Amino acid sequence: RGRPNDRSGNQRGPGVEKPERHFGTRARGSQWGGVARRGAHNASIDNGAPRPEPEPLAPPSGRSEDKWERERQQPKKVRSKRANNSVPVLELDLKYVQHLPKAERDRFVRRVNQAGDHFLEERFGEVEQILKPLVKKYRRVAELHELYGLTLYRLGRWGDALEQLQIFTDSTGDLTQLPVMADCHRALGRLDLVRKLWDELRMAGPEASVITEGRIVMAGALADVGDIAGGIRLLEQGPVKVKRARDHHVRLWYALADLYERAGDHQRARRGFQRIEQVEPDFADVSGRLASLS
Template sequence: MDEWIDEGVIPATKAAVQRSGGGSGASEGRSGKRSRGPRVDVPDLSGSVGKTRGQRLEGRVEEAARAFAAQRYLDAQRLLRPIAQEVPRSPEVRELYGLTLYRLGKWKAAAAQLEAFVDLTGGSVEQHPVLADCYRAMGQHPKVDALWRELRDASPSADLVTEGRIVAAGSLADRGELSAAVQMLSKGFKLPARHSDYHLARAYALADLYERSGDVPQARQLFSRLESLSPGYSDVPQRLSALG
């Protein structure tokens, strides 16, 4: 497993995995891993390897997608590794394989697959938060900054941009720039009563940064609001108890 450089906390965003049907969708709290899974439309591989072989590989991709959704990442890796080698120009395969490697903590290998996905799709930003988190894990913060700028400028959806913002703020915090990290998440943000999952994820990350920067009253206030709006979210009850 690649070394994980983690001086900060980035909560996983539940909405991403719920959209894809991958995983349980539960927040991972302090894990730092993003949850964005692919919407797997099994690719047509017959053009690359012929009809018979293509159908066989397509069945394995489908099996790998089921393994990923069930969080059986080693099984998904076993299925996808040879397929990615045999049909390297399938963006669907490279995406799913990259996300599987990411879930296994293989940051460098995951980044390579997700970079290939970006290239093969003509610049898709769909997995930029995960790709950025790989680079964050390896301490390659300039790449995190670049990916965040691309995602922010593309502005594909509120939840996806929020995921990227959380990773970018975590990268700043890793570099000791806690004030800038807080500013990135707090500017123009209030946790609404009618919230989506990405609102909760941003609030959790911000509350954590408040605590780390020594602003315990703000951290307590935001964690309390999280608990009132979404009881039991991540490890919020434990965080509140620790804050006293």
């Protein structure tokens, strides 16, 4: 199953970015990010070779496996004021713009929140138009580089996305966008760099959702080069059997079911898609996949 191309001929990645880190729980992974956003090809992950070392089975204490957000202290954050409080809003650290005149600071916050609105509506061209000049003018605001990098990722501009996300990672020490960076390398055919980031993730032991996204990307990269059996092994080592399914669990199930189908194991593939349908009936193209396997 191929990876769809954008207009420039680049392959699209699985969409492992997590906008809910900015916009709240309404921006669910199955709706705004994760393997489901990009369809069946996202499950075509890793053929995965065995890991050189055992992977931590649980996130460090004090961190929720259900959240993918920064744990470090933030001096000050500003939320935009909106009439409709149900609309997710972007949280922005204003540490590096506090010295600006109030009018300029307010304009900055307003523009960033407009970019957030466009991102949630998948108007990524508009997001880029807003963020490109802001990133140049306010280089020290890490969140700008993060959101701009995710936008470029969604536009299929892998190299540019990597540059922005690397700035964010270097300036914050936050590893939560490593799966997105790995998927950019995957789209560029750099299996060695995908594996390098996957190893870094495993050694760091981040939240379960982060490492699961990294696992999916690594498995997809392996499957891209024909190692479907390895991808299945890698995914099977993840949190497949859970009592309470989170978004990242469902994405893992989808990836695994897709690889089962590609490997010709239609019985396991059907069971995997059925499991997803039971907890998330509208997830990606699960209904169609089941119909094709019946």
